Amino acid sequence: MxxxxxxxxxxxxxxxxxxxxxxxxxxxMKVSPSTVVEAYDRLAAEGLIxxxxxxxxxxxxxxxxxLALTRAAxxxxxxxxxxWVSRQSLDAEPGALKPGCGWLPANWMPEEALxxxxxxxxxxxxxxxxxxxxxxxxxxxxxLLLGRFVEAGLTVSPxxxxxxxxxxxxxxxxxxxxxxxxxxxxxxxxxxxNFQALLRAHQVxxxxxxxxxxxxxxxxxxxxxxxxxxxxxxTNSGLHNPTGASLSPQAAYRVLSTAAxxxxxxxxxxxxxxxxxxxxxxxxxxxxxxxxxxxxSFSKTLSAAVRCGYIAARADWVEGLVDxxxxxxxxxxxxxxxxxxxxxxxxxxxxxxxxxxxRRLAQTRREVTARLETLGIRPWLMPKGGFYLWCRxxxxxxxxELARLAVxxxxxxxxxxxxxxxxxxxxxxxxxxxxxxxxxxxxxxxxAMATMRQQGAVEAVCD
Numbered sequence: 001m002x003x004x005x006x007x008x009x010x011x012x013x014x015x016x017x018x019x020x021x022x023x024x025x026x027x028x029m030k031v032s033p034s035t036v037v038e039a040y041d042r043l044a045a046e047g048l049i050x051x052x053x054x055x056x057x058x059x060x061x062x063x064x065x066x067l068a069l070t071r072a073a074x075x076x077x078x079x080x081x082x083x084w085v086s087r088q089s090l091d092a093e094p095g096a097l098k099p100g101c102g103w104l105p106a107n108w109m110p111e112e113a114l115x116x117x118x119x120x121x122x123x124x125x126x127x128x129x130x131x132x133x134x135x136x137x138x139x140x141x142x143x144l145l146l147g148r149f150v151e152a153g154l155t156v157s158p159x160x161x162x163x164x165x166x167x168x169x170x171x172x173x174x175x176x177x178x179x180x181x182x183x184x185x186x187x188x189x190x191x192x193x194n195f196q197a198l199l200r201a202h203q204v205x206x207x208x209x210x211x212x213x214x215x216x217x218x219x220x221x222x223x224x225x226x227x228x229x230x231x232x233x234x235t236n237s238g239l240h241n242p243t244g245a246s247l248s249p250q251a252a253y254r255v256l257s258t259a260a261x262x263x264x265x266x267x268x269x270x271x272x273x274x275x276x277x278x279x280x281x282x283x284x285x286x287x288x289x290x291x292x293x294x295x296x297s298f299s300k301t302l303s304a305a306v307r308c309g310y311i312a313a314r315a316d317w318v319e320g321l322v323d324x325x326x327x328x329x330x331x332x333x334x335x336x337x338x339x340x341x342x343x344x345x346x347x348x349x350x351x352x353x354x355x356x357x358x359r360r361l362a363q364t365r366r367e368v369t370a371r372l373e374t375l376g377i378r379p380w381l382m383p384k385g386g387f388y389l390w391c392r393x394x395x396x397x398x399x400x401e402l403a404r405l406a407v408x409x410x411x412x413x414x415x416x417x418x419x420x421x422x423x424x425x426x427x428x429x430x431x432x433x434x435x436x437x438x439x440x441x442x443x444x445x446x447x448a449m450a451t452m453r454q455q456g457a458v459e460a461v462c463d
Contacts, residue, residue, distance in 0.1 A: 162322055187208050
């Protein structure tokens with residue numbers, strides 16, 4: 001009961017959502033199915049959930065506790081949900097290995113360019129060091145972004161672009177601007193786990209569509225849009241997180257056509273754009289920012305410590321988003337962050353840095369793939385770039401349980417179902433290849449899977 005209440009408080013379960021199956025939740029909690037039945041019956045008596053004949057138990061929305069995003073507990077006690085990987089990655093002890101995290105190692109980032117940028121800022125005029133940021137963010141960085149958009153085939157006017165405190169804040173502002181509690185939002189399955197966490201916080205209903213190596217399953221996409229009438233579709237088009245897939249031109253046109261036919265807005269998170277050696281199709285470029293909003297940030301390529309994101313959208317929408325940012329943050333990102341990023345992007349070192357990352361990641365991707373395959377862990381596809389591998393685990397290995405065993409040994413993993421709204425990725429795992437080079441990662445994986453097989457054999461004998 002406490003585990004379900006925690007999910008309700010964190011909004012990982014929202015009104016209308018179906019609870020985990022009795023058998024599946026029993027396995028997660030390591031209790032008997034009858035214990036779960038009793039817990040669900042008690043929660044139903046309290047009015048928090050209700051049973052639907054032949055369908056399961058669903059959240060009612062009555063008596064929901066205040067939103068709570070964290071609770072003090074060990075990694076083993078916490079439910080493995082969309083917050084789990086974030087908590088373990090961000091709060092990992094020094095020396096922990098993090099093949100499940102979503103960023104590059106510090107020594108892969110352009111540290112010297114950043115240090116030069118900080119030294120230049122120390123000599124800058126005082127206003128940069130002390131003042132608030134403008135409502136749209138620094139003009140120097142926005143000009144650089146406008147030029148980069150043109151290179152990518154997207155023409156954006158200055159009135160259509162604003163800077164934000166981060167990529168996550170960009171999405172949060174858009175949710176505040178476009179959505180109301182109870183609205184339907186469509187995401188890919190699998191999708192970036194923090195999309196789900198943020199959407200739950202906004203109390204919307206999340207539905208999903210299966211993702212394929214070329215984009216969303218188009219037939220399923222058209223059916224779910226027609227049936228659910230989502231207000232927004234949220235996706236990555238290039239180097240999709242977690243799969244590493246890229247949208248094909250054919251799928252892009254069908255997605256845009258379906259969105260136009262049902263008055264659906266698309267939010268395209270393009271944070272991995274610079275990791276693509278050859279650009280793939282982009283919905284924003286094809287649509288011209290009519291019903292597509294493009295967001296991004298610099299945390300993956302430059303620094304997660306210097307937070308700054310952006311939104312490119314219709315001019316009238318940007319006006320409303322600017323007002324929201326003033327209301328919630330009193331202006332755009334601070335001049336220290338924006339001027340630092342502008343200085344690094346304007347120099348020739350950034351292009352060289354990304355070229356080196358492309359080369360290094362391609363080699364590391366091959367090496368990590370080979371080592372994973374010796375354990376029976378195989379990629380769903382080989383991405384064209386980036387640092388993620390979406391992998392299928394050996395038969396009978398549950399990724400959530402594998403993650404629980406690994407974190408005890410100081411290895412943070414990203415189990416498949418934290419990415420899946422439909423909870424259909426229990427035998428998948430996302431690996432960050434740049435964070436997976438240490439031999440200890442593979443030894444912990446090998447031992448944890450051996451432990452799981454032994455436990456399975458004992459349970460089979462007992463049965």
